[in-house]
Amino acid sequence: MIKEQPPPAALSWAAEVAGPGASIRTVRRLTGGTHAATHLLATTGDTAEIVLRRYPPGDMAAAKEANVLAALDGLDGWAPRLLDADPDGRRFGEPAVLISRLPGRADITPTSPHAAAAQLGRTLARLHASSLARLAGLRDGMAAATASSARAERSAPAAAILANHRHRLAEQHPVLTHYDFWSGNVLWHNGTLTGIIDWSGASLAPRGFDVSWCRLDLVLLHGPDAATAFLYAYQEAAGEAVPELALWDLFALTNSHHSVETWLPNYHDLGRTDLTAAALRKRHTAWTHQRLAAYRGR
Template sequence: MTVVECDGVIAAVSDALGRTITLVRPLSGGQHAKTLVVADSTTEYVVRVFPPLDDAVGHEPQILDRVAALGDRVPRLVATGQFGDFPFIVTSLVVGGPPSPDLPLRRVAEQMAAVLAQIHQLDSVGLRTLSWETPRGDSTIEALGRRAWQQLDLADHVLTHYDFWCGNAMWEGETLTGVVDWSGARGAPRGLDVSWCRLDLVLLGSIDAADHFLAEYERESGHSLPDIHSWDLVAAARSASRVETWASNYLGVGYSDLTESTLRARMDDWTSRLCAS
């Protein structure tokens, strides 16, 4: 976002809130929306600016209403608006920041599993539903992902976050304080969120943490996932060809060691394990 665009967004947010807003800092770590922390005279807020024609402004408010049961661990809707062709959402600021790269990954797994089990208990009735496409491409993992997708039971829906990775979790020390970025949330099978978080933990460097996350999730939720291998295949098939592009996301939340080459090596090792299973 250019300086001129940023100034325009700040002015539009000020109009939406009916008071003067100033920029505190930009936030990095995602690719979908440009994110800013802003403030009035007393309070800080988060502004997320979406691409033109993005439907997040129409969709996310109902999601934030559904997840309000999680209290201060999720954002509260403050306002929506438009800057030119760019829709934006203003929410409360969830306390915390990305997990420290020094935080043990088993601890990350435990906290992520506990909050995901709570998310999946929330009402998904009436929400838009699963939109993942069948994995494409000619690689072994993509072919296996297509086969796995066709065999999955996609009927049992819960409220899924739809992008459940460490960059969308907020932390203070070793305690998870919140989950943000609900624009993609919808009704979908629980295996979607579980496999996506497992992939994140693998890319962070620990297959053991990914397995610990699964065990903790099943314990916390009371639901077993006998089809998790198929979900893991699908998650890997959907991302294997583009994993290098995630390096900037990880850098934005403090994982400077996750270079393109490191992500590629870890993805290749993971897909080899999945294909051999």
Template sequence: MIADSTSLWIEQQTGEKIENVARLTGGWTSEMRRVDTATRSLVLRSFVSEFFRRHADGLLTREADILRLLGETDVPAASLVAVDPTGASCADPSLLMTLLPGRICLDDPGITSALAAQLVAIHQVEVDGSTRPRDYQAWTSPERVRLPEGAGAVWTAAVDVIRGEPPAYKGVFLHRDYHPGNVLFEQGRISGIVDWVETSWGPADLDVAHCSTALALLHGPEVGLAFPAAYVAAGGSLTQDKYWYFLDTLGFAPDAEKVAVPWRQCGREDLTPALLQERLENYLTGLLD
């Protein structure tokens, strides 16, 4: 269920009476609920933890702006219905959007080509001075990397790669959290892309690196290592400087638990901390080679 104040806000914003509310799984930064009215189904994102409540104004305002922008493109994103980024009317800072069709696909490495082609299309979204998102933010640094217990030379070498200044790059429109857990499929085709709160401006390599790491964790290092080539084959352009790949991968150290929890909730119970740490280290080894 949702709080009375939030229900009232939804009904005021939509002019429709809520008939049913159901919890959605798969997220870790916010609570996601499907809200059904007599005519349609919507999705309510609410930030409930103290950390994300503190940052909700910026995150939800950014996602609202991005959803408005993407409404003028062919990218299959939800349509914005309403946003209360500070929780002025709702019990928690919240964003209300349309429900996209489809389901996430976490158990099929054969979706790589479709993921790559869609990411190329995202990077081609055009922006101007008023719609360009913020510059990307690094999610780790040499001082903040959490190395696994007994970390060997592979980890030390990987951290050394990101000690220098970031390479020069040509900026593009980034999803910034693009991976199979944020892509919906219906009848074998991509039907939606979700979670636009981290949208940024930066190198295409950074989005490709993030999806590569996720694929390596889900399906094995060889699948992740092959993703940049799939992106280029789909028409994308990369610097392929390894800096971006190490920067992203080390952000998951030591065991990728922040993504593993929602992935396990979605059925991938095989993704134990030990397995993910092993895959992460083997992926780093592949990058170094």
């Protein structure tokens, strides 16, 4: 992660975008995420607040996020709007985007995890109902996942199952998929979910991709009951069940089999300092056993 404050050239760029004669009044780092350095910039211009996201040199995520946000065009208020982009890092050596600020803040320590999980489910169902008319240019999420998960699938407990049945997942109808829909990539205000952030991976993929990924995150944070509350709310809002749910859960578990401990900095940054790498592995393993049993007993 890029930890230092934004360089002067980045602030000058943001001031230009904020409006004629604008200047940057304050710079505040936003918590969550270890990939991009994210800062909230308060300005004196027409655009009072701007979010600056900077990526390591050579990283393609800025270009991907810019393309996705341009296509989403705010997603009826659920996604930030793209204000400007420097995907090649020509201004100050780091690929970056400037985006609008959504109300709220990240919160993975809700008073009622089940109520929060239900809101996550209803919001995801709304996302998945988005029209695909303007989104045909988004990447194929299943193809991208297959290309990046070869190592994990060789040794993960569900490797053989996925090798034989992955095609059943890929053949399902695609929807707008966030690709990293978890508790830390949504914002809250007064207990209400207000927006979705970090869109660089957005793809076209079956709904089970996001559903299973969020269920895994909820298990790690709050336990299987929260994952169930999320699923019930999602399916009620979507008006249909998620086909091959157990197989999708194994898909998410397999894709995270070698990396779940690396999620710890994200959780700590957002306040879950009680979690340890050993605890994440233990919960991941227990969820794997549970979902393997569900798949074999279906």
